[in-house]
Amino acid sequence: MLDKNGIAKRIAKEVKDGYYVNLGIGIPTLVANFVRDDIEVEFQSENGVLGMGPFPFEGEEDADIINAGKQTITTLPGASFFDSATSFAMIRGQHVDLTILGAMEVSEQGDIANWKIPGKMVKGMGGAMDLVASAENIIVAMMHTNRAGASKLLKSCSLPLTGVGCVKTIVTNMAVLEVTPKGFQLLERAPGVSVEAIQAATEGTLIVEGDIPEMQL
Amino acid sequence: MINKKVDTISEALNGVRNDMTFMFGGFGLSGIPENAIAQLVKLNVKGLTCISNNAGVDDFGLGLLLQQKQIKKMISSYVGENDEFERQMLSGELDVELIPQGTLAERCRAAQAGFPAIFTPAGYGTEVAEGKEVREFDGKMYVLEHAFKADFAFIKAWKGDAAGNLIFKGTARNFNPNMCGAAKVTVVEVEELVPVGSLDPNQIHIPGIFVQRIFQGTNYEKRIEQRTVRPKPEV
Numbered sequence: 001m002l003d004k005n006g007i008a009k010r011i012a013k014e015v016k017d018g019y020y021v022n023l024g025i026g027i028p029t030l031v032a033n034f035v036r037d038d039i040e041v042e043f044q045s046e047n048g049v050l051g052m053g054p055f056p057f058e059g060e061e062d063a064d065i066i067n068a069g070k071q072t073i074t075t076l077p078g079a080s081f082f083d084s085a086t087s088f089a090m091i092r093g094q095h096v097d098l099t100i101l102g103a104m105e106v107s108e109q110g111d112i113a114n115w116k117i118p119g120k121m122v123k124g125m126g127g128a129m130d131l132v133a134s135a136e137n138i139i140v141a142m143m144h145t146n147r148a149g150a151s152k153l154l155k156s157c158s159l160p161l162t163g164v165g166c167v168k169t170i171v172t173n174m175a176v177l178e179v180t181p182k183g184f185q186l187l188e189r190a191p192g193v194s195v196e197a198i199q200a201a202t203e204g205t206l207i208v209e210g211d212i213p214e215m216q217l
Numbered sequence: 218m219i220n221k222k223v224d225t226i227s228e229a230l231n232g233v234r235n236d237m238t239f240m241f242g243g244f245g246l247s248g249i250p251e252n253a254i255a256q257l258v259k260l261n262v263k264g265l266t267c268i269s270n271n272a273g274v275d276d277f278g279l280g281l282l283l284q285q286k287q288i289k290k291m292i293s294s295y296v297g298e299n300d301e302f303e304r305q306m307l308s309g310e311l312d313v314e315l316i317p318q319g320t321l322a323e324r325c326r327a328a329q330a331g332f333p334a335i336f337t338p339a340g341y342g343t344e345v346a347e348g349k350e351v352r353e354f355d356g357k358m359y360v361l362e363h364a365f366k367a368d369f370a371f372i373k374a375w376k377g378d379a380a381g382n383l384i385f386k387g388t389a390r391n392f393n394p395n396m397c398g399a400a401k402v403t404v405v406e407v408e409e410l411v412p413v414g415s416l417d418p419n420q421i422h423i424p425g426i427f428v429q430r431i432f433q434g435t436n437y438e439k440r441i442e443q444r445t446v447r448p449k450p451e452v
Binding site for chain 2: 045046047048049054055056057058059060061062063064065066067069070071072073081082083084085087088091092111122123124125126127128129130133134160161162163164165
């Protein structure tokens with residue numbers, strides 16, 4: 001079973017040379033730490049920066065330079081700042097190549113829920129609805145089950161949706177899966193995790209064809 | 218040169234009344250119009266509808282207006298950093314409309330650019346699209362979203378001149394340029410009010426035509442919400 005860094009490490013392998021990438025808050029943010037350093041990738045943050053760098057050195061933080069998580073950041077050579085409409089033009093106009101975000105639930109139709117738990121958590125969707133409605137290439141990074149042990153890969157989502165039919169790939173602490181018309185196709189297992197264990201943790205339809213390889217990290 | 222400069226904050230906010238709709242630039246606490254918010258607290262106008270990506274924190278930004286119960290309705294995309302906000306929302310004192318961040322930006326830009334509405338794919342199939350017109354273009358579904366109508370837009374820029382030309386800094390730019398000219402009156406506060414002619418026309422982010430009033434801001438706190446740093450390497 002992978003930890004959060006393990007999930008991020010596996011997803012980092014999907015980040016290709018020349019990609020513009022939007023990373024959501026949580027596990028997705030960790031992906032930046034594992035991208036190969038022999039390829040050129042630019043990270044976009046929807047509050048208005050392309051070419052995000054690491055956190056600033058102590059004492060060099062600037063209230064005017066933050067990411068979508070409101071964290072102080074730095075920029076790399078070639079970076080740019082822009083307004084919110086331009087930022088979402090990049091997203092809605094499909095200029096961003098890859099979107100990686102977290103989820104509370106994903107359905108086997110590719111629906112995603114990650115913004116609201118009625119009566120419990122009402123924080124808002126931020127840019128998530130724009131991202132999932134427009135991105136061609138969406139990877140969901142999440143734990144396979146919630147804290148109560150219930151599956152987060154469902155026949156249909158129970159929480160209010162963020163987007164419909166938009167998720168293509170899911171990387172969890174147990175597996176890599178692809179959303180297909182027939183259900184969740186199992187592509188890879190996390191090291192030491194059996195197909196049976198993945199099946200038991202997946203409420204939605206799981207399609208297992210042939211030998212399922214272990215993830216290469 | 219058409220002069221937009223006003224000398225006092227009371228002149229800058231002249232005309233604000235109870236029950237008006239205001240736009241506020243800013244993302245989190247970055248690029249918020251601190252001076253205008255402080256003056257609205259002082260004026261204690263009530264029944265406000267506020268269009269702003271976030272609602273500030275408990276003791277800063279729009280949180281200051283929430284404390285005094287000046288806000289009737291918030292239109293935002295993310296409000297997760299404010300306990301008083303949550304309390305007022307759950308008790309029903311505060312009406313809240315949560316909308317996607319890109320839709321918020323584009324409803325401002327539409328108002329600025331003279332479009333009555335726009336179609337966006339964001340929110341299709343979710344509760345955000347309930348009761349709204351949807352339409353298919355090239356096999357994909359879109360939701361009709363209307364341009365905002367606001368009385369005042371309160372903007373924070375880095376540098377500006379008396380002609381109303383503006384330059385923003387870093388990610389403090391965010392919604393500010395999209396809200397300029399999107400309300401009946403656009404009021405801009407700047408960190409540095411510079412002499413007309415000293416800004417390079419090639420570098421202007423927002424031309425003065427979108428601005429009605431501009432003033433030199435004071436006492437910027439520029440709070441950081443999430444101070445994330447890494448240790449300096451030993452030399």
